[in-house]
Amino acid sequence: MDKELQALILQCLVEHNTDPATRDKLATSITTRIAGHSKLADMKARLAILFEYEKNYLQLVKEFKEEIKFAGSIQEDLRKERAKFFSDTLKEVSTTLQASQVDPAVAATWLKDLVGSYTKSLDLSSGLIEEQTIDTIGKIRDDARAVVKDVDANAKT
Amino acid sequence: MDRESLITTLGLLSQGRAQLVSKFTHQDKAIFGDMFRFERSPALMALAVDRFNVSWITHHYELFEKLDESASPEAAAAFKTCVLGLIQRLDQSREGDLSAEWAFVKSMIAEKKMILEAQFDFSNKDDVNYRKLVFAQDRERALFERAFEKAKEKLS
Numbered sequence: 001m002d003k004e005l006q007a008l009i010l011q012c013l014v015e016h017n018t019d020p021a022t023r024d025k026l027a028t029s030i031t032t033r034i035a036g037h038s039k040l041a042d043m044k045a046r047l048a049i050l051f052e053y054e055k056n057y058l059q060l061v062k063e064f065k066e067e068i069k070f071a072g073s074i075q076e077d078l079r080k081e082r083a084k085f086f087s088d089t090l091k092e093v094s095t096t097l098q099a100s101q102v103d104p105a106v107a108a109t110w111l112k113d114l115v116g117s118y119t120k121s122l123d124l125s126s127g128l129i130e131e132q133t134i135d136t137i138g139k140i141r142d143d144a145r146a147v148v149k150d151v152d153a154n155a156k157t
Numbered sequence: 158m159d160r161e162s163l164i165t166t167l168g169l170l171s172q173g174r175a176q177l178v179s180k181f182t183h184q185d186k187a188i189f190g191d192m193f194r195f196e197r198s199p200a201l202m203a204l205a206v207d208r209f210n211v212s213w214i215t216h217h218y219e220l221f222e223k224l225d226e227s228a229s230p231e232a233a234a235a236f237k238t239c240v241l242g243l244i245q246r247l248d249q250s251r252e253g254d255l256s257a258e259w260a261f262v263k264s265m266i267a268e269k270k271m272i273l274e275a276q277f278d279f280s281n282k283d284d285v286n287y288r289k290l291v292f293a294q295d296r297e298r299a300l301f302e303r304a305f306e307k308a309k310e311k312l313s
Contacts, residue, residue, distance in 0.1 A: 070160060074167065081171075093181040100184060103196045110192065113206050113250075114181065117213065118174055120246040124239040125170045132163050 006031040049151060056147040064140050071133045078129065082122050090115070162232035165224070169236050173217050180209075200258055201308055203251075207262040208301045210247050211269060214240060215294060218273055237273070244270050257311075261304045265297060 010027040018026065061068075093114065097107040158166075180188055191205035217240045221233070248266050251259055272293050 067160075074163075078167075081174075089178055093178065096182055096184060097192075100189060100192075102189070102192045106192050106196050106202060109199075109202060109206065110181070110188070113210070114177065116246065116250065117177055117210065117243070120243060121170050121174050121177075121239075124242045125167050128158070128163060128166060128235060128239070132158060132160075135158070 052151045060143050067136045074129050158231050162229045165228050165232040166235045169220050172220050204258045214243050258308055
């Protein structure tokens with residue numbers, strides 16, 4: 001309980017010649033009510049700021065929804081292509097080489113090189129997607145920082 | 158990079174990979190011919206693999222040439238970086254190989270790198286550049302044939 005506030009209220013009650021028998025109880029009761037009220041007001045103000053943050057973050061997510069979806073879908077496509085290459089394509093190429101009666105050692109040399117070239121191209125694609133994702137994250141982060149600044153500035157005024 | 162440029166660049170790389178695989182699945186006459194012709198000589202086979210790789214990398218420029226003029230310079234720059242990345246893989250594929258064949262391939266790679274570095278430019282996209290590349294390919298074919306002959310002589 002706020003002792004200072006209680007003392008002030010008590011002083012007021014003395015100045016207004018209230019009944020000394022109930023003065024202390026009255027001062028305690030008024031102090032408790034005022035404190036409760038100011039706590040609620042404080043909480044309301046905090047909640048309003050929090051709500052403002054959340055609202056702006058949700059707006060940000062909405063704004064970047066398409067970008068996030070796009071990055072996710074191209075990454076997924078590439079992941080699927082890589083998996084398909086190792087599970088199906090290589091098998092198909094190997095079968096073709098066998099069916100053509102290419103010497104197994106020769107087939108192994110060409111297959112090894114095919115894997116090297118194919119995966120390098122996939123890695124380069126993956127690198128481009130990563131760059132794009134990092135760019136998008138950077139943009140979201142910058143906008144989020146701006147949101148925090150705006151909400152803080154509004155809360156101070 | 159903007160979304161359109163990324164899609165364009167990824168599309169070109171994907172077409173390059175599709176072409177690579179189709180050479181095997183469709184039993185390309187040139188590479189399957191090499192597989193049988195040089196099956197008893199690993200040195201000549203390595204040279205054939207390198208020739209195939211150099212030609213595959215060049216194919217990327219042909220894909221780029223087919224792009225619409227509206228494609229962004231950003232896409233061109235990103236794709237060029239990727240093609241140079243493919244060249245780098247090839248360049249580093251046989252570190253420590255001191256053979257004359259590999260020395261020849263290294264010189265071809267260096268030349269290819271130089272030509273392609275100057276090619277991926279929309280402002281510079283015209284017939285003269287394309288003819289330069291076609292000429293370089295013809296020259297490359299002839300030089301590879303010469304290298305094959307030299308290597309064969311050395312082996313016999």
